[in-house]
Amino acid sequence: MHILLIGIGNPLRGDDGIGAFLCEKMEALRITGLQTLTVQQLTPDLLEEMMRADFTVLADAAVSVTGVEFRPVLEENLPGVSSSHHASAEQLFQMAKLIYGKKLSLHICALGAVQFELGAPLSPEAKKNAGQAVSILLEWINGL
DSSP: OOEEEEEESOTTSGGGGHHHHHHHHHHHTTOTTEEEEEESSOOGGGHHHHHHOSEEEEEEEETTOSSEEEEEOOTTOOOOOOOSSOOOHHHHHHHIIIIISOOOOEEEEEEEOOOOOTTOOOOHHHHHHHHHHHHHHHHHHHHO
């Protein structure tokens, strides 16, 4: 089984780096079959790597979440506005279906974040949420 965890965000902007922080925490656990990747934003070129995985999890900071929200991307979700510089999870899901003829097993791990100032460290809330996300991901992985 191959699980790809993609941490999205800019570690130089406080809690925006929570995706990379979560990837570091998960890497430290040395889970067989888990690959991590950190990126500044989602782009269509990530599809190649995502197609090699059995499951892909996108971890990103979210101001609309106070804790951690872990959910699958469902086929019913429609893609938003397209851009050549970034893409949404739903757009990548649809692209995989159209280009490769394959449905991705794609999940979003939205981590509550509060501080995005340049040069700021992760907030205590973000670190707490990352710890909660580790527990959620481990439970999910063990259930696969």
